[in-house]
Amino acid sequence: HLQESGPGLVKPSETLSLTCTVFTASITSGSYQWGWIRQPPGKGLEWIGTIYNTGNTYYNPSLKRRITISVDTSKNQFSLKLSSVTAADTAMYYCARLGDFCSGGRCSTMAYWGQGTLVTVPS
Amino acid sequence: EIVLTQSPGTLSLSPGERATLSCRASQSISSIYLAWYQQKLGQAPRLLIYGASSRATGIPDRFSGSGSGTDFTLTISRLEPEDFAVYYCQQYDTSPYVTFGQGTKLDIK
Numbered sequence: 001h002l003q004e005s006g007p008g009l010v011k012p013s014e015t016l017s018l019t020c021t022v023f024t025a026s027i028t029s030g031s032y033q034w035g036w037i038r039q040p041p042g043k044g045l046e047w048i049g050t051i052y053n054t055g056n057t058y059y060n061p062s063l064k065r066r067i068t069i070s071v072d073t074s075k076n077q078f079s080l081k082l083s084s085v086t087a088a089d090t091a092m093y094y095c096a097r098l099g100d101f102c103s104g105g106r107c108s109t110m111a112y113w114g115q116g117t118l119v120t121v122p123s
Numbered sequence: 124e125i126v127l128t129q130s131p132g133t134l135s136l137s138p139g140e141r142a143t144l145s146c147r148a149s150q151s152i153s154s155i156y157l158a159w160y161q162q163k164l165g166q167a168p169r170l171l172i173y174g175a176s177s178r179a180t181g182i183p184d185r186f187s188g189s190g191s192g193t194d195f196t197l198t199i200s201r202l203e204p205e206d207f208a209v210y211y212c213q214q215y216d217t218s219p220y221v222t223f224g225q226g227t228k229l230d231i232k
Binding site: 033044045046047050052058060061094100101102103104106107108109110111113114115116 | 124153155156158160166167168169170173174175177179180211213215216218219220221222223224225226
C-alpha cells in the first residue's frame with residue numbers, strides 16, 4: 001500500500017528527505033490521513049507528524065521546529081523533511097495511512113504501513 | 124503530552140498460555156482512543172486493536188483489549204508461536220497528536 005524512499009545516509013547538520021509513494025488509494029481522499037513514524041534501532045515507536053488531505057499538518061512538538069511534511073498530488077506521494085539532523089535521528093522511518101479504523105470520530109490509528117527505510121546519521 | 128507506560132518490559136511465556144500486557148496512561152483518556160500494535164522482528168507494526176477493544180480486520184479473536192481511565196490491557200487468550208513479538212499501545216485521545224508506549228516484548232519461555 002505504501003513505500004518509503006530516500007537516502008540511507010545523511011550527514012550531520014544536513015536535511016533528511018524521504019518520500020512515501022501511496023498505492024491503492026488517492027492521497028487526496030478525504031477518508032485518510034498520512035503519517036510518518038520513526039523507530040531508533042532497538043527502541044520504540046515515535047510519531048513524527050500527520051498531514052490531512054486539506055494540507056493541514058500536525059507535528060510532534062519535540063520535533064516541530066525541524067519538520068516539514070508535504071504532499072505531491074501529481075505523484076500520489078507525501079514527503080518528510082527533517083532539518084539539522086544529528087546521530088539521534090538515526091532510525092527506521094515508516095510512512096503510514098491513518099483513517100481506516102476510527103472510534104469516537106477520531107481516526108489516528110495506523111492500519112497500513114510501508115516496510116520502512118533505515119536512515120543513518122553518523123556521529 | 125500523555126505518556127504511556129507499558130509493563131512488563133519483557134514477558135516470557137509458553138505457547139498455549141495466556142498473556143496479559145498492561146498499558147498505563149499518565150492521565151485519564153477515553154477508552155475509545157486506545158490502540159494496540161504488534162511488531163515482529165524486521166517488520167512494520169500491525170494494528171491489532173482500536174477503540175480499546177475492537178479488533179482490526181483479520182485479527183484473530185484470541186486477541187482482546189480492555190480497560191478505561193488510565194489502565195488498559197491487551198490479552199492473548201492462548202499464545203500461538205506467531206504471537207511472540209513486541210507489542211505497543213498508542214493513545215489518540217489527543218488526536219491528531221498521538222503517543223506510543225515503549226513496548227512489551229513477548230518472549231518464548
